[in-house]
Amino acid sequence: MELTRRMVKYRISELLGEAVQQAQEKGLLHSATTPEIAMERPQLAEHGDYASSLPLKLARGAGTPPLPLAEAIVALIPPAPEVERAWAAPPGFINFSLSPAWLVGQVDAIIGQEEDFGNIDLGGGSRLQIEFVSVNPTGPLHIGHGRGAVLGSTLARVLGASGHRVVTEYYINDAGTQIETFHRSLFARYQQALGRESPVPEDGYVGDYLLDLGRELAQEHGDRFLLLPQEEAMPELGRMGMERMLARIRSDLELLGVTFARWFSEGDLYRDGQYQKAMQLLRQGGFVEEREGALWFASTALGESKDNVLVRSTGAPTYFATDIAYHYNKFVERGFPRVINIWGADHQGHISRMKTAASAMGVDSARLNVIISQMVTLRRGEEIVKISKRSGDIITLREVVDEVGPDVCRFFFLTRSPDAQMDFDLELAKKHSDENPVYYIQYAHTRMCGIVRHAAEKGRELEGGDVRLLSHEAEQALIRKLLLLPEVVELVTVTLEPHHLPRYSLELAAAFHDFYTRCRVVSRDKALTDARLKLVKASQIVLARALTLMGVTAPERM
RNA sequence: GCGCUUGUAGCUCAGCGGAUAGAGCGCAGCCCUGCGGAGGCUGAGGCCGUGGGUUCAAAUCCCGCCAAGCGCGCCA
Numbered sequence: 039m040e041l042t043r044r045m046v047k048y049r050i051s052e053l054l055g056e057a058v059q060q061a062q063e064k065g066l067l068h069s070a071t072t073p074e075i076a077m078e079r080p081q082l083a084e085h086g087d088y089a090s091s092l093p094l095k096l097a098r099g100a101g102t103p104p105l106p107l108a109e110a111i112v113a114l115i116p117p118a119p120e121v122e123r124a125w126a127a128p129p130g131f132i133n134f135s136l137s138p139a140w141l142v143g144q145v146d147a148i149i150g151q152e153e154d155f156g157n158i159d160l161g162g163g164s165r166l167q168i169e170f171v172s173v174n175p176t177g178p179l180h181i182g183h184g185r186g187a188v189l190g191s192t193l194a195r196v197l198g199a200s201g202h203r204v205v206t207e208y209y210i211n212d213a214g215t216q217i218e219t220f221h222r223s224l225f226a227r228y229q230q231a232l233g234r235e236s237p238v239p240e241d242g243y244v245g246d247y248l249l250d251l252g253r254e255l256a257q258e259h260g261d262r263f264l265l266l267p268q269e270e271a272m273p274e275l276g277r278m279g280m281e282r283m284l285a286r287i288r289s290d291l292e293l294l295g296v297t298f299a300r301w302f303s304e305g306d307l308y309r310d311g312q313y314q315k316a317m318q319l320l321r322q323g324g325f326v327e328e329r330e331g332a333l334w335f336a337s338t339a340l341g342e343s344k345d346n347v348l349v350r351s352t353g354a355p356t357y358f359a360t361d362i363a364y365h366y367n368k369f370v371e372r373g374f375p376r377v378i379n380i381w382g383a384d385h386q387g388h389i390s391r392m393k394t395a396a397s398a399m400g401v402d403s404a405r406l407n408v409i410i411s412q413m414v415t416l417r418r419g420e421e422i423v424k425i426s427k428r429s430g431d432i433i434t435l436r437e438v439v440d441e442v443g444p445d446v447c448r449f450f451f452l453t454r455s456p457d458a459q460m461d462f463d464l465e466l467a468k469k470h471s472d473e474n475p476v477y478y479i480q481y482a483h484t485r486m487c488g489i490v491r492h493a494a495e496k497g498r499e500l501e502g503g504d505v506r507l508l509s510h511e512a513e514q515a516l517i518r519k520l521l522l523l524p525e526v527v528e529l530v531t532v533t534l535e536p537h538h539l540p541r542y543s544l545e546l547a548a549a550f551h552d553f554y555t556r557c558r559v560v561s562r563d564k565a566l567t568d569a570r571l572k573l574v575k576a577s578q579i580v581l582a583r584a585l586t587l588m589g590v591t592a593p594e595r596m
Numbered sequence: 597g598c599g600c601u602u603g604u605a606g607c608u609c610a611g612c613g614g615a616u617a618g619a620g621c622g623c624a625g626c627c628c629u630g631c632g633g634a635g636g637c638u639g640a641g642g643c644c645g646u647g648g649g650u651u652c653a654a655a656u657c658c659c660g661c662c663a664a665g666c667g668c669g670c671c672a
Contacts, residue, residue: 078614091614094652104652129652131615174672216672332670343599343668350670357672386600387667412601413665453620454609457601459665461608466621474634475620481634492631541610544619555627555636574631596634 045158045524046120050088050134051075053121057114058092066110067100086123086133087518093130104130141517142505148520148576149500156523156583160531161202167368168194169302170380171291172209175283176220178247179290179435181462182382186411187435188451188589190380191296192536193409195587200531205374208298209364212280212305214357219243221276225268227252228275232261251279290436294444295589307363313355316366316399317348325398335362340394358388362395369401378407378534383459386410409534412459423464433464442467445590449476452588453540475544480593482547483585485554486578487594493560493571500575503568512553513573519549520580527587536588543584550577 055075061067080089093108100107108126115124115132122137148155170190173183190206198204211217223242230236231253238244255275263271284301291297307313320326320335327334331351335358338345348359368377381388389410393403416423416433423433439447441464450467453475454460467474490500508514526542529535559570582592 080615081617082615085615089615091653094614097652127615129615211672214672330670334670347670352670354670356670361672383601383666385667385672388672389600410601410666415665458609459602463608466608477634478620481632485632485635489631496631537610541619548619551635554631558631560631596632 045528046136046521047077047088047525049118049120051077051090053115053118053124054090054092054111054132056116057111060114061111064114066102066107067096080133085127085131086125086135088134090132091130093126093132097130108132136518138509138514139506141514141521142508144517144521145505145508145572145576148579149572152579153583153586155579156527156587157199157201158524158527158531159201160528161197161200164202164376165205165374166197166202166376166378167205167207167372167374168197168378168380169207169209169368171287171296172211173287174211174216174220175280175287176216177243177245177283179287180433181416181435181438182411182414184294184435184438184447185414185451185460186380186382187291187294187296188448189409189411189456189536191294192448192452192539192588193378193380193530193534195589196527196530196536196539199527199587205300206298207300207302210284210301210303211357212303213308213360214304215354217276217280220280221272223248224252224255224279225263225272225275228256228263231256232264234264251282254282255279290434290439293436293439294447302364304360304364307360307367312367312371313360313363315370316363317359319366319370319399320348320362320395323398323400335359335391335395335398337391337394337398340398342391342394346391358391358395361388361392362399365392365396365401365406366399369396369405370399374405376405376407378409380409380411380456383410383412407534409456411456414460414462416462416464418464438462438464445476445480446474448589449474449540452536455535455537475540476590477596479543479547479581479585480591480596482550483578483581483592484594484596486550486574486581489554489559489574490571490578493567496560498560498564498567498571500571501568503570503572504565505569505572507566507569508573510553510557512549512556513570516549516553516573516577519546520576522546523580523584526584539584539588543581543588546577546581546584550581553577 054077058067058075075090075092077088077090080086093104093111097104097107102110105126105128108130112124112126112132115121120137120140122135124132124134127133168190171179171183171187173179179187194204194206219239219242222239223244226236226238226242227248229252230249238248255278263275266274288301317326325336325339326348327336327345332347333349334345335348336345346358347356348362349355365377368374389408392408393406396403396406416438442450446467450462493499508517522542526538529538553573557570559574560567585592
């Protein structure tokens, strides 16, 4: 089992490594010039399944032209059951093709592994925290937040598949000035609902959702809060309002298939004294300076372009200071060896100073990965829809999800790489929703299930098929695609870019549709039927896994 | 002004050092007396923003320029 879980890619590069070592022993290559042996996937089928350009890189140092060098190395490659043939190709590539017998055997291996297929062990069971969304609970989520949410939840699933113990977390900013602004705005709306003249503050939140929330609270609690002193009433009402905002955020996210292992409250940083400990740590390192009545993080000394305020002259800590405390909590208190944050594009300037702060606390900044999820501009055809929380005309994430559905929404976000800005055209999303690639992929899955159902009706079972009968070109091409899932999991883990997953799913679906049109599964040939049913089953396992990793449903019927 | 990100087919986007640059949509055709046609096949369509450089090899790396987005608060 362990052997089949190892990617062929590494098996082949191992074989090549052995050949290179032999070449060195025979004096064909200098031992000093041993490079890393990377395998590539050639674009053209005639170049095999895997290829290496090693001879091209070694030629100069070896004093031999690349092609003869490639030929010499090929001659030293030990035979292996996985490899059908290894050959040199101009200008100096070494190509490998997989053995059909071995390939076909993988169908049984996949069925044996079931939904464990695709799992790899890059993480070695190490703990990893991934924090995302973390929107202030002062308003509903919009489309841009949805992108971060989908990105984070998919990454969490993939990192879990690659052998990490992943903890997903939402950081709740429930202290600070924006929260006060929220309190004041809500209190005004509450008063208005009770017929009082009370304008929303200049810098307040004017969205309709607060109007509704104010009305809701007024209905439930009457004028109770008007009878209290305002400095008592406002925070209490505010707290209730915020709880409702959070509940709403939570349910919006659930609608998109996004859940969190932990909701971490900013307030806990103060209650547990972690804020103080973090600041103490910075002070000990000599990174804190008092100037103009405020406390500054002296980051210029650490290569930053400017210093940043930690504690205002009013005595109130800045967002930056609490974020430092939060990261102190992640790295020092909870001891996560690695932390991933997904931030919106507007936080991009915050990355380098946060990393600097981590180093100042003695945490290797390489342990902190920050992914920026770029802007999403929402539009209806030509019209650009503003998504500012303060202006009234927000289209919420929930509205978008209701309109296009969670699967389309997730897939749409996942197809783009995180650092590319994107347009979300509602009109287009709706218009093309039934020609959407998601449906193409899901349809492939229902086809697989349909065939298995059909076979069952005819009394055929999945037992006992002989995979050696799978000799058709389309069958082997499909198996090749199936075997790529672990490589994709690896790629997403290394790059932290989930967009390779939808690409792969699309290719897999295409390979299956092609197989379907060219190879009749359920036929009078019972032996072939059984063998092909196995391939269908293996395909279904792999495609379902790919869809699950993306958080997209794998329907049996559509 | 400085920093980060982006510029690839009509549109939305992959590819980010390797052998003839890809997909979906759109467009022009073709394919069912069998497992769901939400499918398959064929075709048209690209000086990979631009000018230099590095390399055996550049859409991919480096530098300049042009264009777009986002940052550069004792906001978060």
